Amino acid sequence: GAVVSQHPSWVICKSGTSVKIECRSLDFQATTMFWYRQFPKQSLMLMATSNEGSKATYEQGVEKDKFLINHASLTLSTLTVTSAHPEDSSFYICSAREKRGQSYGYTFGSGTRLTVV
Amino acid sequence: LAKTTQPISMDSYEGQEVNITCSHNNIATNDYITWYQQFPSQGPRFIIQGYKTKVTNEVASLFIPADRKSSTLSLPRVSLSDTAVYYCLVGASYNQGGKLIFGQGTELSVKP
Numbered sequence: 324g325a326v327v328s329q330h331p332s333w334v335i336c337k338s339g340t341s342v343k344i345e346c347r348s349l350d351f352q353a354t355t356m357f358w359y360r361q362f363p364k365q366s367l368m369l370m371a372t373s374n375e376g377s378k379a380t381y382e383q384g385v386e387k388d389k390f391l392i393n394h395a396s397l398t399l400s401t402l403t404v405t406s407a408h409p410e411d412s413s414f415y416i417c418s419a420r421e422k423r424g425q426s427y428g429y430t431f432g433s434g435t436r437l438t439v440v
Numbered sequence: 441l442a443k444t445t446q447p448i449s450m451d452s453y454e455g456q457e458v459n460i461t462c463s464h465n466n467i468a469t470n471d472y473i474t475w476y477q478q479f480p481s482q483g484p485r486f487i488i489q490g491y492k493t494k495v496t497n498e499v500a501s502l503f504i505p506a507d508r509k510s511s512t513l514s515l516p517r518v519s520l521s522d523t524a525v526y527y528c529l530v531g532a533s534y535n536q537g538g539k540l541i542f543g544q545g546t547e548l549s550v551k552p
Contacts (some may be wrong), residue, residue: 327483329483355537357539357540359542366527366542366543366544366545367484367527367542368542369539369540369541369542372539414481416483416484417483418483418540420537422537426534427533427534427536427537428486428534429486429533429534429540430486431483431484431485432483433482433483434481434482434483436481
């Protein structure tokens with residue numbers, strides 16, 4: 324089945340530094356990937372839609388300059404949290420979309436726990 | 441996108457059948473109903489998807505009445521490992537390739 328690898332699984336960084344999270348589709352090409360953020364005891368909140376070879380589309384209220392998304396290939400999307408602060412500490416999850424015949428399938432990564440100290 | 445309403449939490453015991461109902465009164469003609477499972481500190485995992493009537497796979501069944509305004513995820517004989525959050529999603533994303541929007545989910549706790 325479709326597999327999405329997300330790396331790192333957890334990261335601790337100092338306030339003011341930047342952190343990059345990678346999302347790879349291992350056995351399929353994903354022209355579109357999605358990035359979510361999840362706070363404790365809350366649901367997944369969609370942050371942005373990442374399209375291969377073009378600019379990401381951000382959801383309302385998400386700062387595009389703070390959460391930089393790059394989708395340079397059909398199997399890799401990256402999310403960079405720039406100048407991270409403690410309030411950015413969260414669980415970040417990516418999802419890759421795959422065309423399957425007349426419909427689509429969505430596979431999620433295992434998530435990245437970001438802690439900013 | 442159709443709004444969904446699920447119970448916030450449910451408790452069960454090992455070996456019981458668990459039914460989680462999701463209300464989606466504004467479901468559109470093209471919308472599918474999909475359920476995901478999420479364990480702590482992991483990404484969601486697809487469980488089952490349906491459009492109408494009943495769908496069954498190796499892990500669950502999905503019951504959808506004729507008016508499609510609700511759906512019920514049925515987990516037969518749950519075990520401790522079924523403790524997770526279950527999300528009901530309604531939309532046409534699976535045939536249109538759009539974004540998946542998650543509601544609050546149901547936190548299922550299975551006790552021994």
